[in-house]
Amino acid sequence: MSASKKLSRRRFLRGAIGGTAVALALPTLEATLSSRARAEGTGDPFFGVVFWANGLPWHAGHGGEQASAGMPDLWTPAGATAESPLLAELQRHRVSVATGLQPHTEVPSTPPGQGDGHMRGFMVGLTGDRIRPEGFDHPSHTLTALRPTLDQYIAKHPDFYGDLPTRFRSVQVGVSTARFHDYGHWNAVSYNGPDSLNLPILQPSQLYAQLFAVPPGADVLERRARLLDAVMDDARSLQSQLGAGDRMRVEAHLDHLSEIQRRFSIGAGTCEAPAPPSDGGDLLQKTETMGQLLAVALQCNLTRVFSFMLTSPATTHVFSNLGVPDGMHKTCHDGHWERVRAIAAHQMAAFARFLDTLEATEEPTGGTLMDRACILGVSEYGEGWKHGTRELPVVLAGGASGALARGVHVREDGGNVVKAHLTILRALGLEHESWGWNGGEVRDHLPGLI
């Protein structure tokens, strides 16, 4: 047997006092606030994506065919405030809305089909770039992102968490379990890059276990962290034998192991865990349950980034509670405008239900979670009848700790949807000169929101 290497004695439990772990994950206190947030009198902003499938009911703004249906636009506010029939439920939370936006990225002609609303709108709306085309024209539409979705970009941006990353850099949650394809890649709205997806947690009990499971004692956590050093040594020795692509996959695995070690070093949270939830329930009930767990996590600073997938792209969710007998995707294709309208209203009601929970969660420093929230509400295209990407719906909810104007309607006819991303980045204090790729670059954020 060769000479054994001593396991590294990592510096452990930075906050350990007298052998007792003091968690870094504390409710936001004055002392831990950034200077900017202190000046605003609220905590650091958190970012979230709320995604719903299949867009909105079509109208003339979506294009010629959609215009011929002669249906009214129930989404776009008439004036400068965000008021319209479909926004009615969200209005109580003074959300802002940007209309007229669409993807601007180029659409290569081969392989064909890259203009497809689901995939183009989905990827541009969430990553700012076009889809990765390889595998797209295969029956399984092995859709994937070229770069991280905005939630992951922000969660890993060095200036977002700075020296105080929360226990979880991000949390992914989903509500509907309906899938369009069974292949995996359509069941997530959070990506780290190509073929690297963060599948949402779809059961409240699993979310509860992730967020609030009582971790073992500090000594056990230390041993578990040290054990990962040995695992990483194995990983590095494998890595040296691999080609570039697989080496990157193992590299990502190594990064995750380091992140888990970091989590162990934080130790237990001081959150008061809510009562364990029960699984099941309809879309609204489940949204509420998941939202409540997430709200506790946000309030006690377990995370500051999340994605919340109400329904997955191109969802086949059957809204039988609304008297819709077929899956939503088919219902759109079949041109059942009234049914799509009912579903859109229902999804907005669920979105609003989630915001109700954030609004009801008070902060130790005063105000509610909605004051800190910076939430991008988005769908994969404008409307589902023809899968048109014009008039892609964009909702901005929350005050981003005072940085984001609330209750505003901004309209830019044919504007680039990634301006919403730049708006968010700047509202979060992450200055970027430009954003967007492959023909979709912008330098300006949406006016009147920051």
Next chain:
Amino acid sequence: MHRLLPLLLALTACNGVIGDMSPQPEDEPAEVGPYAPAEAVLPRLTGVQYRNVLVDVFGEPLPAVTLEPDTNPYLFSNIGGATTTLSERGTALYDDAAHAIAQAVVGDAARRTELFGCEPAAPGDACVPDGLGRIGRQLFRRPLTADEEARWVNVSVELAVGDPWQGARYALAGMLQSPFFLYRAEIGDPIAGEDGWRRLNGYELASRLSFLFWNTAPDAELLDAAASGALDTKEGVLEQAWRLLEDERARDAIQHFFAEYLDLGRLEGLDRDPERYATFTPTVAASMRSEVELLVDDVVFRRDTDVRELFATRQTFVNDELATLYGVDAPDATPITFVPVELPESGPRAGILTTAAFLAMNAHPTETSPTLRGKYVRERVLCQTVQPPPPDVVTELAMGEEEAATLRERLEQHRRDPACAPCHAFIDPPGFLFESFDSMGGHRTEEAGMPVNTSGDLDGIPLADARDLATMLRDDPRVPRCMVRQLHRHATGRLEEQSEMAALLELEDTFAASGYRFRDLLVALATSEAFRTVREVTP
């Protein structure tokens, strides 16, 4: 060996080429060069494989653990395992699972004594290192290197805190998170005289064999065969391949392949409109799946016969629900007892494409879908590619001028749109053949008050109904070719490359020569040069 790639009929602009990868236009013969290997991939164990290996090594019971769900691009979870990057949550779930399993195994005094075969007096005693070496060989599918052994023994000492079993528990929890356990590395050794080729070593080949035949890690006998050099010869591989096939585990593993190839996962969460299908329950969907599994088992194992029969046979298996749905007599059938039945010669059904499983999963909750059914025939059965619809097309099917327009009529109107015509002319005609089956798979003679019309065609050959299609598919060379292609994808965890076409054609020939017996195809694949060679990786 040079050979012409079999031609497909060039029908429409939509007609894809078999295997989706082939760069040639379909109306020109492609020259197939001699075989050259493709780069190996690094598949991560699927959820089923992870569980299977642990049960093999530690026995049951094992705690239920949550893992990140598999992905299955191109239908196969092995391809998902080889392409999808593990997420942070997935990594954390592995960590939790490893500790839970190590605790269950080593925390139980009787179990750990049996597993290690001794009782250590103190950390560092030979008992723990010996046991870890033995267990590690099973988990990593090869003996541990000296460095690895040192690493894990060191863990067992350092983290023991005076308790040797605690040390062993940590070491096990670490090995269960090692990439050498979680990923299937196939590096190979250079082959003299063949630039860039590498040959899998005995252990790597043993691993490929057992994951293909058993969907789990090699057993001791297979590892011993690797150690002895028995797998370095074709005869040695042949012997092991047949041994593996004769084992019960092969039945499960082959079912697993067929479930992915036939896309049976789509039966999960199947939903039917209760207004139209009052008898539909989730248990019916499970019964539908069981019927297909029994058919596969019958053709591949029980009768070991021409697997193309799957597409044409009138022998099937029903429980009471399916007997009612099919309108056949099966007095001994119960909710949980499936009995063999012969479907009537004059009836509408033959082959898996007339099982409720296929008919229901390719239909909507309210109505059938000739498009989905036709697409399945094209993509899943014939391995053809159907292009996605062009952007901004109207996908709505008009209700037609008359109230009672059938779905067929509405689709025919749709095809008058020149943007839609090429693809739908490719997809829909085979799909129309199934119009006498409703969305749940029941037989019907009317739709919207009109007699159903089941006429259609495949590649311009007119057919009367699904029975006609079954007869035609039974002898269509594209069907076994597609099966070979899909098995190769499942076995290698990736799409085939052009340089491998010669090997795939040879497999097709062997398959044909065996009378299309699936077990022979498996053995032919396992003993082929293509199965044991890889190309050097691009650094």
